[in-house]
Amino acid sequence: LLQVVAEDSPHRTKRLTTFGKTPTAETDPKIPRGKECRGDEDCAALEFTTCKVDTDHKSRCLCHDLKPPINGECATKKRELHQNCNYDHECIQGAECVVNNTVKANEKRCYCRFGYEEEDNACNSGYTASVVFSLFLLTSLALLTTEAF
Structure with a gap:
């Protein structure tokens, strides 16, 4: 009985390996x-x-x-304010990627651009509008007072 099993085992191995083979033509995944x-x-x-x-x-x-x-x-x-960055386009709207030497030398982080004010982790341009409006009022007032004299 052992001799029959021993003689038959190479055929069984052959059948198992042909059944378990993977297809030879593999398709490349699309990039x-x-x-x-x-x-x-x-x-x-x-x-x-x-x-x-x-x-x-x-x-x-x-x-x-x-x-x-x-x-x-x-x-x-996009990177939020105060997060590390390499380029301006990585930062949220109204922010730029700048070196802040107070944190670490040559480490860049996202901060609001000039004319923008940080508010609720965003850069708002409302600060610029209020400054321009204030300057307009002061200039108008100065012109009115000089004309009065």
Whole structure:
């Protein structure tokens, strides 16, 4: 009985290996690409994207991490105020990426641009409008008082 099993086992192994083989023709997965563009205005509908040159040397709407949006969204969003950054386009609207030597030498973070005021973790331009309005009132008042004399 042992001899019969021993003689039959090479055939069984052969049958098992042919059954368990994977297909020889493997398909390469498609690399997702962003929408082709000519300028940033073409990417306005895709939040957090800008028109950049992709690895295939075509201009496409890509997220700031140079990856295409997935289902219309970037995996990484804009950096909030006081977060580390490398470039202005990584920061939220109204903010820029600047060196702040009070934290660490040569470390860049997102801060509100000149003329914007930080409010509720956002950069509001209302500060600029109030300053301009105040200057207008002061100038008008100064002109009125000089004409009166």
